[in-house]
Amino acid sequence: MPGRLVECIPNISEGRRAEVIDAVAAAVRDCAGVRLLNVQSDQSHNRSVITFAGDPDAAAGAAVALMRKAVELIDLRTHKGEHPRIGAVDVIPFVPLGQTTMKECTILARRVGEMVWSETRVPVYFYAEAATGPHRVRLPDIRKGEFEGLAAKMRLPEWAPDIGDPRPHPSAGAVVIGARKPLIAYNINLRTDDLRIAQSVARAIRESSGGLMHVQAMGVTAVSGLAQVSINLLDTARTPMARVFDLVRTEADRFGVTIAESEIVGLVPLDTLLDVARAYLRLREFDRAQVLEVRLME
Amino acid sequence: MPGRLVECIPNISEGRRAEVIDAVAAAVRDCAGVRLLNVQSDQSHNRSVITFAGDPDAAAGAAVALMRKAVELIDLRTHKGEHPRIGAVDVIPFVPLGQTTMKECTILARRVGEMVWSETRVPVYFYAEAATGPHRVRLPDIRKGEFEGLAAKMRLPEWAPDIGDPRPHPSAGAVVIGARKPLIAYNINLRTDDLRIAQSVARAIRESSGGLMHVQAMGVTAVSGLAQVSINLLDTARTPMARVFDLVRTEADRFGVTIAESEIVGLVPLDTLLDVARAYLRLREFDRAQVLEVRLME
Numbered sequence: 095m096p097g098r099l100v101e102c103i104p105n106i107s108e109g110r111r112a113e114v115i116d117a118v119a120a121a122v123r124d125c126a127g128v129r130l131l132n133v134q135s136d137q138s139h140n141r142s143v144i145t146f147a148g149d150p151d152a153a154a155g156a157a158v159a160l161m162r163k164a165v166e167l168i169d170l171r172t173h174k175g176e177h178p179r180i181g182a183v184d185v186i187p188f189v190p191l192g193q194t195t196m197k198e199c200t201i202l203a204r205r206v207g208e209m210v211w212s213e214t215r216v217p218v219y220f221y222a223e224a225a226t227g228p229h230r231v232r233l234p235d236i237r238k239g240e241f242e243g244l245a246a247k248m249r250l251p252e253w254a255p256d257i258g259d260p261r262p263h264p265s266a267g268a269v270v271i272g273a274r275k276p277l278i279a280y281n282i283n284l285r286t287d288d289l290r291i292a293q294s295v296a297r298a299i300r301e302s303s304g305g306l307m308h309v310q311a312m313g314v315t316a317v318s319g320l321a322q323v324s325i326n327l328l329d330t331a332r333t334p335m336a337r338v339f340d341l342v343r344t345e346a347d348r349f350g351v352t353i354a355e356s357e358i359v360g361l362v363p364l365d366t367l368l369d370v371a372r373a374y375l376r377l378r379e380f381d382r383a384q385v386l387e388v389r390l391m392e
Numbered sequence: 393m394p395g396r397l398v399e400c401i402p403n404i405s406e407g408r409r410a411e412v413i414d415a416v417a418a419a420v421r422d423c424a425g426v427r428l429l430n431v432q433s434d435q436s437h438n439r440s441v442i443t444f445a446g447d448p449d450a451a452a453g454a455a456v457a458l459m460r461k462a463v464e465l466i467d468l469r470t471h472k473g474e475h476p477r478i479g480a481v482d483v484i485p486f487v488p489l490g491q492t493t494m495k496e497c498t499i500l501a502r503r504v505g506e507m508v509w510s511e512t513r514v515p516v517y518f519y520a521e522a523a524t525g526p527h528r529v530r531l532p533d534i535r536k537g538e539f540e541g542l543a544a545k546m547r548l549p550e551w552a553p554d555i556g557d558p559r560p561h562p563s564a565g566a567v568v569i570g571a572r573k574p575l576i577a578y579n580i581n582l583r584t585d586d587l588r589i590a591q592s593v594a595r596a597i598r599e600s601s602g603g604l605m606h607v608q609a610m611g612v613t614a615v616s617g618l619a620q621v622s623i624n625l626l627d628t629a630r631t632p633m634a635r636v637f638d639l640v641r642t643e644a645d646r647f648g649v650t651i652a653e654s655e656i657v658g659l660v661p662l663d664t665l666l667d668v669a670r671a672y673l674r675l676r677e678f679d680r681a682q683v684l685e686v687r688l689m690e
Binding site for chain 1: 637658669673686
């Protein structure tokens with residue numbers, strides 16, 4: 095893999111006007127040294143997730159370019175959507191790839207925060223690994239009150255922004271910038287149409303109700319009609335995919351139900367999949383440099 | 393992955409004189425557009441395996457450069473070693489990588505054969521997917537009689553070389569060039585020190601004694617003392633690693649023995665490992681472009 099790489103997944107508060115989404119994505123695509131990987135829009139959320147990657151300097155430049163364009167085109171005073179948000183660009187997470195460390199991503203997030211404030215006058219909060227205090231680690235806590243309640247919230251000393259003046263940008267609100275591990279969206283379909291079984295399995299495996307750390311899960315019904323355990327994996331280095339799969343299998347088995355199939359939604363880091371092979375094949379001392387294609391790119 | 397790629401794994405008849413091995417490897421390393429991935433020498437075999445990769449044109453040039461240097465430095469008239477061989481460069485297999493097809497590798501092998509004859513006057517046999525007849529598909533059949541019996545063998549009409557005069561190069565013999573799928577060296581250690589169990593499992597799983605197609609296997613004792621099923625996987629697209637692992641587990645279980653661990657020796661294509669994840673996670677519609685690092689290199 096070429097040098098240091100980071101992934102950046104900004105969420106912008108526009109999921110309906112294609113010309114706006116395209117213009118914001120183009121601001122990233124036009125930056126040298128980054129690669130636009132994915133643009134996914136949700137109409138009911140009125141929100142788009144833009145994924146790109148590149149070396150840290152290029153990614154910083156692209157994040158600021160995206161910010162500039164989104165602030166120009168998105169006005170939160172007229173924005174409606176189901177998903178909570180405080181800014182035209184709501185959140186900018188940086189994720190370390192390859193040999194990049196979380197520490198580098200944290201430093202990068204802080205640097206991008208300075209650049210964003212200086213170029214757009216949108217105040218900045220740092221979250222997750224880049225948070226400046228424990229009450230600012232979780233995104234929902236920072237977002238609480240949303241854009242509409244932001245002016246009042248920012249006047250509270252504990253909610254002063256990390257960078258910038260303690261009042262929202264008139265049209266663009268504030269932005270949350272941080273560093274986190276990759277998040278993997280993973281669905282497991284059960285061989286049943288009984289939604290309650292998927293809900294029960296989801297409760298059994300997720301962190302919030304006594305299950306595995308770094309796992310979020312809920313039971314839903316898939317398009318196929320099968321009951322689905324819909325999962326976010328927040329740290330597959332600590333809580334690997336194979337362990338989650340096997341626990342779903344065990345918990346579903348309590349109902350006499352088997353796993354029909356599973357599905358990775360969107361992108362997944364190579365290491366997560368190599369860990370799957372390591373786990374099931376009981377591989378010892380397998381190094382990612384043994385993957386031919388990885389070796390070719392070193 | 394950048395454009396069309398092929399892997400090339402020439403075997404040269406020198407495993408002892410480091411300066412000769414280095415000089416031959418350097419002939420590859422000095423070629424633009426290819427990457428030297430591995431050099432592995434065996435003293436008792438008196439043979440080295442050189443692995444490199446690049447786009448087809450660059451790989452062809454590097455194969456010829458290697459051939460030229462090996463013919464200059466290796467004289468089979470004074471060569472002794474345990475491994476059968478007919479040439480200073482004994483065999484040059486090309487393996488398709490990424491989107492490259494086997495057909496392209498077959499054409500490449502034929503083209504390299506012409507270049508090798510024209511530049512070095514070493515006669516050429518084509519084997520495996522590039523073979524010109526069924527009796528020339530298997531390497532051991534072509535090698536039978538070795539360098540010492542080659543002059544007599546080449547006078548037989550059915551063993552005339554595919555390219556070049558029907559007599560060996562005086563010091564370099566002949567060379568076998570072809571195209572094949574990747575070969576993966578894979579060892580599974582059983583939780584026992586009873587060699588006979590590993591031998592019995594090897595017999596059960598390998599093609600030659602009624603087991604799985606595209607699988608070679610033998611029972612040996614690992615350095616750790618555990619009984620080991622030592623395996624070559626010749627076509628993991630058709631006979632995937634997960635199937636081999638699970639059959640070893642089943643066959644070992646007949647003896648009440650479990651699998652302690654397994655080990656991939658050397659390089660393995662990404663697709664082989666993705667198939668492991670697909671099999672055990674029951675993944676549907678998973679595309680290699682969903683691997684973040686693959687996406688970054690497209």
